[in-house]
Amino acid sequence: MSKKRLFDDPCGIARALNAVGERWALLVVRELVFGPKRYSDLHRGLPQMSQNVLAQRLRELEADGLVRRRRLGPPAPAAVYELTERGQELEPVLRALAHWGSRAPLPEDGAAELSVDALLFALRATFDPALAGELSLRCQLDVAGDRFRITVAGGRLELDRGEHAEPDALLTVPEAATLRDLVFAGAALHDAVERADTEVAGDTARLAALLRCFPAAVRYPAPQDPGPPDPVSPGPVSPSPESPNAEHPDPAVSARSRRG
Amino acid sequence: MSKKRLFDDPCGIARALNAVGERWALLVVRELVFGPKRYSDLHRGLPQMSQNVLAQRLRELEADGLVRRRRLGPPAPAAVYELTERGQELEPVLRALAHWGSRAPLPEDGAAELSVDALLFALRATFDPALAGELSLRCQLDVAGDRFRITVAGGRLELDRGEHAEPDALLTVPEAATLRDLVFAGAALHDAVERADTEVAGDTARLAALLRCFPAAVRYPAPQDPGPPDPVSPGPVSPSPESPNAEHPDPAVSARSRRG
DNA sequence: CGGCATCCTTCAAGATACTG
DNA sequence: CAGTATCTTGAAGGATGCCG
Numbered sequence: 001m002s003k004k005r006l007f008d009d010p011c012g013i014a015r016a017l018n019a020v021g022e023r024w025a026l027l028v029v030r031e032l033v034f035g036p037k038r039y040s041d042l043h044r045g046l047p048q049m050s051q052n053v054l055a056q057r058l059r060e061l062e063a064d065g066l067v068r069r070r071r072l073g074p075p076a077p078a079a080v081y082e083l084t085e086r087g088q089e090l091e092p093v094l095r096a097l098a099h100w101g102s103r104a105p106l107p108e109d110g111a112a113e114l115s116v117d118a119l120l121f122a123l124r125a126t127f128d129p130a131l132a133g134e135l136s137l138r139c140q141l142d143v144a145g146d147r148f149r150i151t152v153a154g155g156r157l158e159l160d161r162g163e164h165a166e167p168d169a170l171l172t173v174p175e176a177a178t179l180r181d182l183v184f185a186g187a188a189l190h191d192a193v194e195r196a197d198t199e200v201a202g203d204t205a206r207l208a209a210l211l212r213c214f215p216a217a218v219r220y221p222a223p224q225d226p227g228p229p230d231p232v233s234p235g236p237v238s239p240s241p242e243s244p245n246a247e248h249p250d251p252a253v254s255a256r257s258r259r260g
Numbered sequence: 261m262s263k264k265r266l267f268d269d270p271c272g273i274a275r276a277l278n279a280v281g282e283r284w285a286l287l288v289v290r291e292l293v294f295g296p297k298r299y300s301d302l303h304r305g306l307p308q309m310s311q312n313v314l315a316q317r318l319r320e321l322e323a324d325g326l327v328r329r330r331r332l333g334p335p336a337p338a339a340v341y342e343l344t345e346r347g348q349e350l351e352p353v354l355r356a357l358a359h360w361g362s363r364a365p366l367p368e369d370g371a372a373e374l375s376v377d378a379l380l381f382a383l384r385a386t387f388d389p390a391l392a393g394e395l396s397l398r399c400q401l402d403v404a405g406d407r408f409r410i411t412v413a414g415g416r417l418e419l420d421r422g423e424h425a426e427p428d429a430l431l432t433v434p435e436a437a438t439l440r441d442l443v444f445a446g447a448a449l450h451d452a453v454e455r456a457d458t459e460v461a462g463d464t465a466r467l468a469a470l471l472r473c474f475p476a477a478v479r480y481p482a483p484q485d486p487g488p489p490d491p492v493s494p495g496p497v498s499p500s501p502e503s504p505n506a507e508h509p510d511p512a513v514s515a516r517s518r519r520g
Numbered sequence: 521c522g523g524c525a526t527c528c529t530t531c532a533a534g535a536t537a538c539t540g
Numbered sequence: 541c542a543g544t545a546t547c548t549t550g551a552a553g554g555a556t557g558c559c560g
């Protein structure tokens with residue numbers, strides 16, 4: 001029961017790091033932001049994390065009141081972990097980290113694949129209202145069997161597990177990498193469909209527009225063609241000031257719920 | 261030159277943690293958000309961090325392009341560390357962490373004091389526009405010799421190192437703990453002045469109003485009197501979801517007096 | 521098979537001392 | 541003042557075992 005190593009610092013940042021600053025802790029939270037998961041699903045989303053560390057992080061997060069362990073069954077004696085209210089309040093932290101990290105270099109020799117939840121959270125964090133414009137769309141998304149619903153309206157994006165009653169468009173991809181290429185590597189929708197690993201239905205024009213709403217400064221290598229010339233310097237220092245403060249989601253756009 | 265231990269995960273959160281996820285890294289960034297500092301000043305702000313780790317973190321942050329090492333002189337052969345543009349872009353991350361952590365429990369047996377920069381950043385992160393109302397104020401702040409300028413207007417707070425040309429109010433405290441008690445422990449301004457360790461000038465009414473704009477869910481123990489009963493449960497789960505803090509019905513703050 | 525606990529190795533963190 | 545060198549402690553990583 002070795003006591004956790006804590007910062008003896010009353011600063012809020014240090015207190016936050018005392019709860020979620022240990023290695024892997026925030027990635028475990030990331031795997032839980034879209035809903036409860038079982039131990040083995042957590043391990044699937046974080047394959048590089050050794051299981052004893054996963055168990056220990058879960059114990060610590062539970063002791064700190066960020067994660068709740070719930071037993072399902074008895075018919076199916078499975079346990080699931082879910083974020084408490086306090087744990088869900090970490091979403092702005094994850095969002096800020098993901099936004100900043102989306103412009104950080106990819107790890108070299110990166111062989112690991114994005115977990116489904118990581119990819120979908122990246123969409124949440126890197127959605128750009130300016131690129132969306134007046135786009136309004138309800139899209140049903142199926143990634144490797146996991147179903148999500150996307151709603152874009154009024155310059156805002158909502159993304160959760162679940163199903164739309166009447167989606168405007170459907171997108172089905174066999175694995176996370178396919179969607180990753182569509183969104184972050186500039187892969188063309190029709191190419192993916194022609195390779196028969198992707199299915200689309202409904203308003204594919206607006207679906208394609210949706211896929212262009214996520215500007216990743218560090219591009220994934222394009223899957224087949226070199227892609228458009230992207231003048232992003234890989235250097236350590238940000239080359240241009242860009243938009244100095246594109247942070248505050250203060251959309252003066254009034255939400256127009258279309259589609260009756 | 262041991263290579264840093266990296267997450268092999270293309271997720272933006274993991275990539276961000278590869279840069280600032282190591283122990284102490286974000287606290288070093290915190291110490292630099294208000295401007296450049298020398299090595300010894302960094303060490304003063306983080307006394308519990310051993311020097312070899314500080315040197316290593318600085319090397320890593322510099323290698324990742326978040327921190328720049330700059331030589332001053334030659335008259336004074338001192339080196340300072342400062343955040344690069346990329347490093348300054350971490351402020352939303354720090355802000356989200358500080359906001360979340362301001363509701364986290366204080367470390368038990370906490371003997372350490374807030375660093376000046378940590379305290380001032382806590383003001384940035386926990387300022388509540390709803391509590392500020394229509395307050396408008398330019399305040400000059402002197403904490404243990406460090407000078408900051410605060411500007412509140414239109415429900416927004418600005419806080420930087422520097423001086424106001426024509427401040428509406430002045431506040432001088434000998435150490436960080438004094439300001440901490442005034443803001444987060446509910447200490448009364450006139451009591452601090454009477455103990456002669458604090459000096460105020462100008463519009464003290466609006467200054468007192470400013471000090472009430474920072475709702476900390478986890479209250480510091482009051483410095484001298486037991487203070488108002490604060491029903492904050494130390495339990496692991498947050499007792500009530502939102503804004504349990506009392507709002508002081510003292511809206512006599514809309515004055516617009518001007519000090520010559 | 522899912523859900524961990526245990527054992528062992530490796531490497532980062534922590535404390536102290538020391539140098540240009 | 542601004543770090544580096546050295547040593548010790550302890551967490552992370554990997555494998556395996558156990559139990560319902």
